[in-house]
Amino acid sequence: MHRVKGGIIREKLTRLRRGEPPRVLDLFAGCGGISLGFQAAGFRIDAAVEIDPIAARTHALNFHGHEPPEVLAQHARSRDITSVEPGEVTADLGLGDPERAFDVLVGGPPCQAYARVGRAKLREVADHPSAYKVDPRGNLYLRYLHYIRVTKPLALLIENVPDSLNYGGHNVMGEIAELLEKDLGYRARYSLINSAFHGVPQMRDRVYLLAVHEEVDHEIHFPRAIKHMVLPSGYGGTRSVALKFVDLFGSDAFEEADHGTPDLPGPVTAKEAIGDLSPITLHLEGKLKKGAQRFQVPTAYPRQLGAISAYAKTMRTWAGFEAPEDGLRDHVIRYLPRDTDIFRAMPNGAEYPAAHATAVRLYEEHIQNREQRGGRRLTAGEKTMIFRTMVPPYPVGSFPNRWWKLKSDFPVRTLMAHIGKDTYSHIHYDGAQARVISVREAARLQSFPDGFTFCGTMNPAYRQIGNAVPPLMAKRLAETIMDSLRRACARPAVTRRVPVAAE
Incomplete structure (x- = not known):
């Protein structure tokens, strides 16, 4: 898989240094839980890809309802990521070159049938433009990776169920993190987080992977808990099963979720x-x-x-x-x-x-x-x-x-x-x-x-x-990405010297 080069990354950082908001493409967007959290953290939601027509209308109405009817109608179109290319999305919405249109990719591709791809074939299959057609459900991750390769984001978020850590003999998130690091040039970390520790009145365990391009930041961490509770015993068992492969093989990219301390406020009831x-x-x-x-x-x-x-x-x-x-x-x-x-x-x-x-x-x-x-x-x-x-x-x-x-x-x-x-x-x-x-x-x-x-x-x-992903949970994760982007923008821009050809 082709590595995302730093030139376009630096160009996007220059845009952010001018004070313009980071632009988000939401894949597998649903009604917009992730989009809403990112918008609340200061990002701009420019586009979404969602196959369900009702959810696509919901997303468009809430994030583009202020736009002219013909523009709103384009945002409200349902789109199948297994057949639509990034360039088609940007062309439909008048966003220009897909390589320059977005700063952040977010989404939660389902992992059904992922085991049929597997670790050994991941790079080979992901690099083939039609590989996802072999099993569109299991290879939706490959479509997400394809969108990364084409749109070259500064940062990205992937969300999935705990089973993605132990699915058909694979730690899916660990393997995706490895590919992002070794092949695409991103620093990636993932964690199993319960949203109750972040102000959501719901005990919802989900795996989140955050990644930033190596030109943006070399470290990325997950938000600290703002609430504290003792999860019921059933949640502990589920988490142990999900984390089995993480513990068995180890993973430098895995980060234990913070559950806070008893001096924090209790969860929202x-x-x-x-x-x-x-x-x-x-x-x-x-x-x-x-x-x-x-x-x-x-x-x-x-x-x-x-x-x-x-x-x-x-x-x-x-x-x-x-x-x-x-x-x-x-x-x-x-x-x-x-x-x-x-x-x-x-x-x-x-x-x-x-x-x-x-x-x-x-x-x-x-x-x-x-x-x-x-x-x-x-x-x-x-x-x-x-x-x-x-x-x-x-x-x-x-x-x-x-x-x-x-x-x-x-x-x-x-x-x-x-x-x-x-x-x-x-x-x-x-x-x-x-x-x-x-x-x-x-x-x-x-x-x-x-x-x-x-x-x-x-x-x-x-x-x-x-x-949906709970918007408040998405906002907490978005704030972490925003911190990385702000640190990158605070560093002096690097001017690349171009050799002058001898006359």
């Missing part, structure tokens, strides 16, 4: 994150119907009896994404009439086995009351029919984590993309409301500000949120 939003009771009043929930009716903020949390204030006052004056249009929930009584009665912090047991108890109480009121014993067939309408059908041992009722004084668990299917993994801590979290509450728990708009209906919005 669920109540601090969403407790200031209006209660939802339409389902208790018989006014919520089955069907796609659209974002048409605004929900006003309740009158506050006391001060809102610092986190809620941040979500309401985020520069450029301030709270809408007429209220939130996506504070809507899923229609789940069977489960209302279960949500109300199950304990906080309880999982599916406790939910199932609660449902069985409610069923037994219902049968007893029916028989007492009717003066007769119900038949087995009648009991079976009632059981099916009151008790969830999932086996207790198969999906122990399928349901979870939030604890008001604790961060929430990881929001996943499939939250759009049922939302049982995040049942509201307030039993009186007896419901799952709303779209806007999911956004708050992922650290999207209240003025950030999601396109589509409820299910696509949940999916976009679950797929």
Whole structure:
């Protein structure tokens, strides 16, 4: 793979020394969690590549909604990175030469089927312009590397799940870091970080790789924790499995995440994150119907009896994404009439086995009351029919984590993309409301500000949120990259002497 030479890097640094903001290309952009964090840290979001058309519209609306309609339409186009070239992106958006268009690349390429590429073939395959077509899913990393080679960024960020450290016998992030260092001229480090230590009200473990070109900086480190907590035991086990290959083979590029010290403030809790939003009771009043929930009716903020949390204030006052004056249009929930009584009665912090047991108890109480009121014993067939309408059908041992009722004084668990299917993994801590979290509450728990708009209906919005990198976590990482760029700009520019040919 061709090394990224220093000339274009120095040219880009000269531009930054003039006070112009670093320009970002977001690959696998989704709705824009990384973009939002980088924008908040002083970067400019110039382009994105995203295959999902709804997520692409969301990204365009939030970062380019101020542009003329024809420009906005180009930004809103869905683009498949396996078929679109960097030059096509810059041509569509009027950004000129792709080699000079961007300063920073960010994104989270999925690692499915990566093991089919493997360490030994990585350089050979990555250098072949059509290699990704052999297995587009597994080779999406190769497309990311191709974009690096073409656009020659000053710095880059890669995000992925913990399994990328131990995937099919490969430490994917370690191998990518090695290639960046040895073949492309970048200093790379990666770490397994939980976002709860960085002000996000969510215990979300993800691997982040940061890299800067060797002309920019020779050292790059990850941000220090600003919150402290003891992660539940399940997270420790997951991290141990993920780090197995890092510990086994060692890696100079790996950096242990900072978890802070007990003198730091505790994590942002669920109540601090969403407790200031209006209660939802339409389902208790018989006014919520089955069907796609659209974002048409605004929900006003309740009158506050006391001060809102610092986190809620941040979500309401985020520069450029301030709270809408007429209220939130996506504070809507899923229609789940069977489960209302279960949500109300199950304990906080309880999982599916406790939910199932609660449902069985409610069923037994219902049968007893029916028989007492009717003066007769119900038949087995009648009991079976009632059981099916009151008790969830999932086996207790198969999906122990399928349901979870939030604890008001604790961060929430990881929001996943499939939250759009049922939302049982995040049942509201307030039993009186007896419901799952709303779209806007999911956004708050992922650290999207209240003025950030999601396109589509409820299910696509949940999916976009679950797929995103928490913007506050992205902002912390962006600040680290910005520090490296500022240090580079503070150094005197190096003038390269060009030999004069003899006459």
